[in-house]
Amino acid sequence: MSGLGLKMYLAYNILYLIALFILFPFEYLKRSRELRNRWLKERLGLYKTTPHYSNTPLPCIWIHAVSVGEVIASTPLIKKIKEKYTDADIIISTVTDTGQKVAQERIGNIAKVIYVPFDIPFAINMAVKKIKPSIFIIVETELWPNIIRIMRRNSIPVLLMNGRISEKSFNRYKIFRFFMQDVLNNINILCMQNELYAERMRELGADPNKIKTIGNFKFDTRPSSAVPEWTGIFRRQKTEDREQTNERGFTIISGSTHRTEEDLILNAYMKLRTDFPRLNLIIAPRHPERFREVEELLKKKGLEYVKRSELHNSWFAESSESHRVSGLQTSYQASGIIILLDVIGELSSVYSVCDIAIMGGSFIEHGGQNPLEPAYWGKAIVCGPHMENFPFIDEFYRTGSALKTDSDSLYESLKGLLISPERILSMGNLAKELYEKNSGAADKAIAVIEKHL
CATH class of the missing domain: 3.40.50.11720 (3-Deoxy-D-manno-octulosonic-acid transferase, N-terminal domain)
Structure with missing residues (x-):
């Protein structure tokens, strides 16, 4: 190693020790005694x-x-x-x-x-x-x-x-x-x-x-294949829609959302329900400490919703004859359902029942959340302008397997997809192909x- 190299390591070590001295008390004390x-x-x-x-x-x-x-x-x-x-x-x-x-x-x-x-x-x-x-x-x-x-x-x-x-x-x-x-x-x-x-x-x-x-490596990561039974209501809704109305029930998942994003997404959802009254929304806040905050936002907007933590899987099992849930009874037959996903560990598998996945963290300067989970399930992906944490998303945009939008255009972007079910299906298939290719x-x-x- 050259003399300059040794000096650089010496300088680095001095700066590192100074930083460690300053930060150590905070790092030590923030942890539990155990x-x-x-x-x-x-x-x-x-x-x-x-x-x-x-x-x-x-x-x-x-x-x-x-x-x-x-x-x-x-x-x-x-x-x-x-x-x-x-x-x-x-x-x-x-x-x-x-x-x-x-x-x-x-x-x-x-x-x-x-x-x-x-x-x-x-x-x-x-x-x-x-x-x-x-x-x-x-x-x-x-x-x-x-x-x-x-x-x-x-x-x-x-x-x-x-x-x-x-x-x-x-x-x-x-x-x-x-x-x-x-x-x-x-x-x-x-x-x-x-x-x-x-x-x-x-x-x-x-x-x-x-x-x-x-x-x-992220393309080699497989989400859990154990899909919760409660999601059966959305699969059943699609079947009943096709049999009774020749229409297809749609479900949007807004995954790993951050503060201000829920308000944006709920406003778009409320406008969309005018044209798509049976549209479902599953909203999954990124941080558990914000579950109550998002619940209060739903109440403030006068929206009926169900908390995942209050559901029993058996209520929604494919074999169940009861569609009654937390007072909503059979309202899913007349209008869409909002599920607040206030549990940890289910989002990656719940993507399997959606038609459109909105990437949280992408409508603020956070850098986005992982789009590969919905891609694995072959779902249409919608992102905001900030997906810097996942630069490979550009390939999804180029192939048409993901759609880039912004806060002002989210409603129009979602409506454009919902009136074109074949495009939703095509985007999902392309996303799955890209996932497998990589x-x-x-x-x-x-x-x-x-x-x-």
């Missing part, structure tokens, strides 16, 4: 010795996924790793508590879940000594300079998988290109989601021979990992 001790010990690299840590010649594969999104994205890869290397120890580290929770729920049965050490040499060296990883895999964007350098110094291959680099991060990294070049070239191989991200890595100084474009990144990643183990 969690604080484990969080601090693990972030210092003081892990407990358990059977999950590699004390044998068997490979130990350490995967780092910063938070929930990266954990979910890496799940297909981790499952494939376990299938191929049955006896290997798999470690997955996160930074956030929510990442820990989701990792435990999704893959806790096949991997040991830990907090990643602070990016300080002492903590990293302790972690490496305890865990003895055979390989270190970074998911998406977590480029911690000291972790990468120390892994490489210990002859532990470092792989970037499902790599992406946003325009914001790219512009920031360009300022420190001479430092980032050294960081990136300590990585054995960079497997990027698409050619745009690959080109950004080349511009930052990464060795072009180390860069591969393999696709996006699947397979996890298999390509396994082939890369095999070469470095």
